[in-house]
Amino acid sequence: LKIALWVGLIVSAPVWLYQLWAFIAPGLHRHERRYSYAFAAIAAPLFAAGALLAYFIVDKGLSFLLEAGLTGLSNQLEVTRYISFVTNMILIFGVAFEFPLMVLMLNFVGLVSARKLLSWWRVAVFIFFAFSAVVTPTPDPFGMTALAICLCALYFAAVGVAFLNDKRRGRGKEVYAGLD
Secondary structure, three states: HHHHHHHHHHHHHHHHHHHHHHHHHOOOOHHHHHHHHHHHHHHHHHHHHHHHHHHHHHHHHHHHHOOOOOOOOOOOOOHHHHHHHHHHHHHHHHHHHHHHHHHHHHHOOOOOOOOHHHHHHHHHHHHHHHHHHHHHHOHEEEEHHHHHHHHHHHHHHHHHHHHHHHHHHHOOOOOOOOOO
């Protein structure tokens, strides 16, 4: 039933996503619609990349967990727990890959500048590694490091785009820079 639910949700996604968009779109201005198209076009591949990384990490993590332990014992997985575990990991990794998009949204709105984002890089890297340590299924450093490095790379790419956006908008220039 869980597999049927997920497959049905994924297959029917174009219909319910269109209905959601048809509800939201009339309240948006033209430039807001343009931004929402761009962010939706970026969000889908980011989520898919996170899901793909989760698939590989779960594969490596479960093989490590099943091989670890006493020799001579056979391990069996319960199907419902396995399916819920894999779907939870795919959702967690997919949503985690959306974080740079949220950073860009904050920059495009004007709440956070690129310089401020770059000054927070140490905190961001620490949070990414701590988050990765909590959500990855195995105690080995492979899964944790893979997720954290991907999140760090996406964060720095988002900061780079934020710098381009700030330069385009003329932010960061002091009003009285030319005066003594």
